Amino acid sequence: MRWMLVALAVGFLALFLVLPLLAVFSEALRRGVDAFLAAFTEPDTQAAIGLTLLVAAIAVPLNLVFGVAAAWAVAKFEFAGKSLLVTLIDLPFSVSPVVSGLVYVLLFGAKGLLGPLMDDWQFKIIFAVPGIVLATIFVTFPFIARELIPLMQEQGTAEEEAALTLGASGWRTFLTVTLPNVRWALLYGVLLCNARAMGEFGAVSVVSGHIRGLTNTMPLHVEILYNEYNFVAAFAVASLLAGLALVTLGAKSILEWRYGDSLARVHRH
Amino acid sequence: MSDAALSGWLPRVRKPSALPGFGLTLGFAVSYLSLIVLIPLAVLVARAGELGLDGIWRVATTPRVLAALEVSFFISAAAAAVNAVFGVIVAWVLVRYDFSGKRLLDAAVDLPFALPTAVAGIALAALYAENGWIGSLFAPWGIKIAFTPLGILVALIFIGLPFVVRTVQPVLQDFDREVEEASATLGATRRQTVFRVVLPGLTPALLTGVALAFARAVGEYGSVIFIAGNMPFISEIAPLLIVTKLEEFDYAGAAAIATVMLAISFLTLLAINGLQAFSRRRFGHA
Amino acid sequence: MAIEHVDLAVQPGELLALLGPSGSGKTTFLRLIAGLEAPTAGRILFGEEDATRLAVRDRRVGFVFQHYALFRHLTVAENIAYGLRVRPRRTRPRDKEIRQRVADLLDLVQLRGLDKRHPAQLSGGQRQRVALARALAVEPRVLLLDEPFGALDAKVRRDLRRWLREVHDRTGHTTLFVTHDQEEALELADRVAIFNRGAVEQVGTPDDVLDRPATAFVAGFVGEAVRLPVDAAGSWIRIGPHQVRTPEENVAGPAELFVRPRDLVIARPGADAIPARVICVRRSGTSRRAELSLSDDLPTVEIELADGRTVRRGDVLPVVLATVRLFTSR
Numbered sequence: 056m057r058w059m060l061v062a063l064a065v066g067f068l069a070l071f072l073v074l075p076l077l078a079v080f081s082e083a084l085r086r087g088v089d090a091f092l093a094a095f096t097e098p099d100t101q102a103a104i105g106l107t108l109l110v111a112a113i114a115v116p117l118n119l120v121f122g123v124a125a126a127w128a129v130a131k132f133e134f135a136g137k138s139l140l141v142t143l144i145d146l147p148f149s150v151s152p153v154v155s156g157l158v159y160v161l162l163f164g165a166k167g168l169l170g171p172l173m174d175d176w177q178f179k180i181i182f183a184v185p186g187i188v189l190a191t192i193f194v195t196f197p198f199i200a201r202e203l204i205p206l207m208q209e210q211g212t213a214e215e216e217a218a219l220t221l222g223a224s225g226w227r228t229f230l231t232v233t234l235p236n237v238r239w240a241l242l243y244g245v246l247l248c249n250a251r252a253m254g255e256f257g258a259v260s261v262v263s264g265h266i267r268g269l270t271n272t273m274p275l276h277v278e279i280l281y282n283e284y285n286f287v288a289a290f291a292v293a294s295l296l297a298g299l300a301l302v303t304l305g306a307k308s309i310l311e312w313r314y315g316d317s318l319a320r321v322h323r324h
Numbered sequence: 325m326s327d328a329a330l331s332g333w334l335p336r337v338r339k340p341s342a343l344p345g346f347g348l349t350l351g352f353a354v355s356y357l358s359l360i361v362l363i364p365l366a367v368l369v370a371r372a373g374e375l376g377l378d379g380i381w382r383v384a385t386t387p388r389v390l391a392a393l394e395v396s397f398f399i400s401a402a403a404a405a406v407n408a409v410f411g412v413i414v415a416w417v418l419v420r421y422d423f424s425g426k427r428l429l430d431a432a433v434d435l436p437f438a439l440p441t442a443v444a445g446i447a448l449a450a451l452y453a454e455n456g457w458i459g460s461l462f463a464p465w466g467i468k469i470a471f472t473p474l475g476i477l478v479a480l481i482f483i484g485l486p487f488v489v490r491t492v493q494p495v496l497q498d499f500d501r502e503v504e505e506a507s508a509t510l511g512a513t514r515r516q517t518v519f520r521v522v523l524p525g526l527t528p529a530l531l532t533g534v535a536l537a538f539a540r541a542v543g544e545y546g547s548v549i550f551i552a553g554n555m556p557f558i559s560e561i562a563p564l565l566i567v568t569k570l571e572e573f574d575y576a577g578a579a580a581i582a583t584v585m586l587a588i589s590f591l592t593l594l595a596i597n598g599l600q601a602f603s604r605r606r607f608g609h610a
Numbered sequence: 611m612a613i614e615h616v617d618l619a620v621q622p623g624e625l626l627a628l629l630g631p632s633g634s635g636k637t638t639f640l641r642l643i644a645g646l647e648a649p650t651a652g653r654i655l656f657g658e659e660d661a662t663r664l665a666v667r668d669r670r671v672g673f674v675f676q677h678y679a680l681f682r683h684l685t686v687a688e689n690i691a692y693g694l695r696v697r698p699r700r701t702r703p704r705d706k707e708i709r710q711r712v713a714d715l716l717d718l719v720q721l722r723g724l725d726k727r728h729p730a731q732l733s734g735g736q737r738q739r740v741a742l743a744r745a746l747a748v749e750p751r752v753l754l755l756d757e758p759f760g761a762l763d764a765k766v767r768r769d770l771r772r773w774l775r776e777v778h779d780r781t782g783h784t785t786l787f788v789t790h791d792q793e794e795a796l797e798l799a800d801r802v803a804i805f806n807r808g809a810v811e812q813v814g815t816p817d818d819v820l821d822r823p824a825t826a827f828v829a830g831f832v833g834e835a836v837r838l839p840v841d842a843a844g845s846w847i848r849i850g851p852h853q854v855r856t857p858e859e860n861v862a863g864p865a866e867l868f869v870r871p872r873d874l875v876i877a878r879p880g881a882d883a884i885p886a887r888v889i890c891v892r893r894s895g896t897s898r899r900a901e902l903s904l905s906d907d908l909p910t911v912e913i914e915l916a917d918g919r920t921v922r923r924g925d926v927l928p929v930v931l932a933t934v935r936l937f938t939s940r
Contacts, residue, residue, distance in 0.1 A: 057421060064417040065429065067410045071482050072435045075447035082450050125353035132346050133339035146361055149589045151543025153563040154582040158364035161371050166575050168367055192360055213679035215343055216646050219666040220673040221693030221748055225344030235683040254440025256546035261567060274442040281446050293443040300438035308431040342646040342666045
């Protein structure tokens, strides 16, 4: 019974999780290493990589600041409407990625609510980088906050109060007591947030306009190459993203094994 | 906003505390949440609202939209059901058995969370196409997987698995072994213990996990469109139809379908919260 | 817990216990002094200085938290030095002085050699002492301890209690500590403030609160008293079917009589003796006690037995009240 179940589980995971991963690398190397590497010399591919890095570099820090601020308010204070706030923070996770992009099109698009205003100001959000950044922030919104909130609630306020009685200022207390206590959870949240920010497809696809070299992120570029039947290049770029996923998983697992005690005990994705 | 400016009205809604920064952090968090999430979602609902309830109904019940919603709904449910079975088996194996490579397997479960959906999409399409590693095994029997509803099912199983495993796993971990031992001392066979004691204890977590997987599957886009074939009335999912409407500049139509989908995910979310509240009351854990 | 109308003057250098049942407001009171809670009305004075509106960090109180609240990511030495290192540069001691102060405090709390450990690597008693050293490092004007021994086992509790008294006598800090353990409060403190429902019932030396309880609550809470409902009439009280003479003449009408084991003595049958039936005999620590019934409709009382006195279940003993603690029923 035992070995049957293990075999069943391993077989299922191999079929549904491991095999697709292998397929990415196998397809990318189908025509050899040279063809694989050639994909990255394409200026459009390089532009897509650059844009993906830029978007993550903006979205992740913003959500980090939000996550820390929200966690401080929620975990360290009692106030009316707190559970509503926590529910609302998780909201983006239950919204389809396509809808996450759509809301910004309805807001800033040519026929959107603020579209005419954007026209007057000569400021493009939709089919431009700002829209991609906004959509990415939306879909990665809860990652860091939801790591920090349960952990900081578990930790309570006694250590902060102790620091205050010892003469530390509020800011100093945060930097020397709160932040060190949540550093691994923070890193954990940033890892997940970053992986999603770099890999987001649906939301970004709706707002991007797919302008090669300008508004194509890596996942969008994969789609374009794939639809042009340029499979080797598509899978080459995809393998870079898969590599990022593997690094994220590895780092996440290390954090869980080594610092499991200093992460929130309850996780849901 | 400074603490001082807020202190006028805060004492009534907030328990006093010696820690500083409440006004600043809450003010920032709420403003950011409103600007990024709440206002845009409100605009979406308002836009759909321009059509009126009967307008939304008309859009949602046009044959093509209805077909797409049905495809999304039923295949998501089927994928969630498959994941319910295999998710419990995987969680059981990971919690109860020790074998080499277990940690690797445990880490791999999160792959669908970490792998960009577009990458998963093209990988699955390549695997299950007629000339792919797996698709070629089925082709001789005339079974096509990629570019049919079966392909959508495969993608949604991939996307939903970690939700079930990761909600069941911790509950199984905390499951009191003494309860099982008690069952054995009362004369139950192993099979009876598992089916009468352990599995009923896991049910709330399992339902929660299945609901989460379902909610995610209904909205999923990236991993599906590459393998789906996207044939109207057969393998076209609701999120893709939103994109199509947008490309036709039919904003109101897109907003209407999006609103219906939002309603589905909120109902699912509500069901999940209800489940968890029930389970906390009844069993003391979520 | 809300507290009201607490007027408490603490003498410089004294060791004051705040004693009361849980939820009586004693911890809230301690946190008010520290500035961790803000009073809606009233004032907090440190000597002549009004500290009511002073921020926590400016009060210079040493607070020892119930579960110590040690900084888990810092070593023992870093924990103790924290309050000195967060000072503004002008008033911050030099590194060398800080190290010296930490070393001195480690000696004081007998933890020399553990300075590199993290809190998780310490026993409960050791953590408690680190927390105390950390609070003392800032040279507080007042030392506040919230249930300082609450989380420790009985043996460690007793040792630490004696040790805390020594430290207090050596350093001379004005010290307030919260406890729900009356033995702890009575043994350790110069004076005890008894809290009940957010108010102070009595402040006095351990002898005061034990021998001269000011209120019925204090009489019932301190010592192991049994409360008997009685009728008082001038110099007589009626306990069930029995009439007893009392020196307490100011109470009349329905009243409560508080009886501790030592208040009862076995006497010759006669005038004031109440015939009490022995329910059972048991040991309590090193002493032997008999549980007595004065009347079927009254709670049973206990009496301490002299060594060598044999008493059996069912015996009827003549007892008299050596001490009378009588309060009008509320």
